[in-house]
Amino acid sequence: MIRALKVREHEEFPGVYVVDFEDGSSKLATINLAPGIKVYGEQLVSIGGKEYRIWNPYRSKLAGAIYKGLKTNPIKPGTKVLYLGVASGTTPSHVSDIIGPSGVLYGVEFAPRVMREFIEKVAVHRSNVIPLLADARFPSKYAHFVEAVDVIYADIAQPFQSKYVADNADMFLKKGGWIMMAIKAMSIDVTKAPSETYKREMDELERRGYKVKESLHLEPYDEAHAFVVAQKL
Ligand SMILES: C[S@@+](CC[C@H](N)C(=O)[O-])C[C@H]1O[C@@H](n2cnc3c(N)ncnc32)[C@H](O)[C@@H]1O
Numbered sequence: 001m002i003r004a005l006k007v008r009e010h011e012e013f014p015g016v017y018v019v020d021f022e023d024g025s026s027k028l029a030t031i032n033l034a035p036g037i038k039v040y041g042e043q044l045v046s047i048g049g050k051e052y053r054i055w056n057p058y059r060s061k062l063a064g065a066i067y068k069g070l071k072t073n074p075i076k077p078g079t080k081v082l083y084l085g086v087a088s089g090t091t092p093s094h095v096s097d098i099i100g101p102s103g104v105l106y107g108v109e110f111a112p113r114v115m116r117e118f119i120e121k122v123a124v125h126r127s128n129v130i131p132l133l134a135d136a137r138f139p140s141k142y143a144h145f146v147e148a149v150d151v152i153y154a155d156i157a158q159p160f161q162s163k164y165v166a167d168n169a170d171m172f173l174k175k176g177g178w179i180m181m182a183i184k185a186m187s188i189d190v191t192k193a194p195s196e197t198y199k200r201e202m203d204e205l206e207r208r209g210y211k212v213k214e215s216l217h218l219e220p221y222d223e224a225h226a227f228v229v230a231q232k233l
Contacts (some may be wrong), residue, residue: 004045007052014076015098016066019045019052027053028063034125035077039093039106053097057221060091061155061182064221072214072229074178078102080149082172084136084165085156087114089122094125095153102130106146110135148174157184162204169232176192179210179230186224198226205230 003022007029010016017029029045029052036051038044043054057064066073075081077100086092086107096105105128109115115133123131134142136156149172154165161183169179183201185194192200203210210230218225 001043004047004052007045007047007050008064011065012071013073015100016055016073017052019047019054022100026200028057028066029053030055030094031100032126033097033100037125039121040088040090053094055094060094061222061225061227062091062094062153062180062227064218065216065227067221068216068218068227070214070216070229071228072178074151074229075099075153075180078105079151080106080147081109081151081153082106082146082168084108084152084154084168086118086122086131087155088117091153091155092118092129093122093126096122096129097213100126101128104147104149105129106132106142106149108132108136108142136168136230137164139171143171146172148172149177150174151178151180153180155182157182158175160204162208163199166205166208166210170208173232175232177232179205179228179232181205181228181230182218182222183226184224185226194224198228201226201232207231 004019007019019029020026032051032053045052055063057067079099086109119131123129132142185197212230214229
């Protein structure tokens with residue numbers, strides 16, 4: 001295995017790190033909040049007494065977005081995040097690393113088997129993660145368990161995703177808070193070209209009063225996916 005030589009914090013994003021390897025390559029990483037535990041087979045690297053988890057952009061759309069030049073990343077140490085569509089926890093585990101012990105991640109997932117995996121691999125090892133077995137289309141069902149948050153991260157690949165994300169943001173997002181959303185064109189409408197779908201989803205966010213600040217394509221890390229960042233004004 002290629003040896004990791006040194007690590008530095010990302011220039012713009014606190015809690016995100018860049019590990020330099022002896023072959024000259026550099027990779028994104030986060031400090032492992034659950035030392036010794038892997039979530040998706042990622043490489044663990046120890047430098048200066050800390051353990052880092054290498055963050056794979058082909059497995060995590062947030063890492064892909066950072067590699068593609070994301071400008072705004074409101075997820076930092078202490079951030080409260082409502083995460084819609086946690087699946088088995090690949091990206092959520094890195095978000096949990098970044099926000100650290102003073103942050104909170106409310107993780108919504110509606111598939112029971114997937115949620116069990118999320119709990120076993122992620123939630124039981126991390127005190128900042130609160131799993132919620134629930135359907136993101138019905139935010140009032142989990143309103144009792146979620147406080148006001150700084151960021152809503154959505155990756156639910158649903159038709160009308162923006163509508164459901166805005167419903168959650170109306171209910172839980174602080175003023176000035178951020179929506180980060182992955183749009184999978186094919187899941188939303190197979191009859192439309194991807195750019196048409198992205199535009200429709202972004203227009204819906206704007207119609208609901210959320211200002212789209214940034215959007216980017218995730219190729220080559222993810223085909224036919226866009227990543228959007230919007231703010232509650
Ligand atoms: C693409 S995966 C998420 C991957 C994850 N965000 C990551 O990066 O590691 C989408 C997940 O959203 C879940 N999902 C889809 N619609 C949902 C809904 N309405 N409510 C809750 N979860 C939903 C699916 O069951 C699936 O596990």
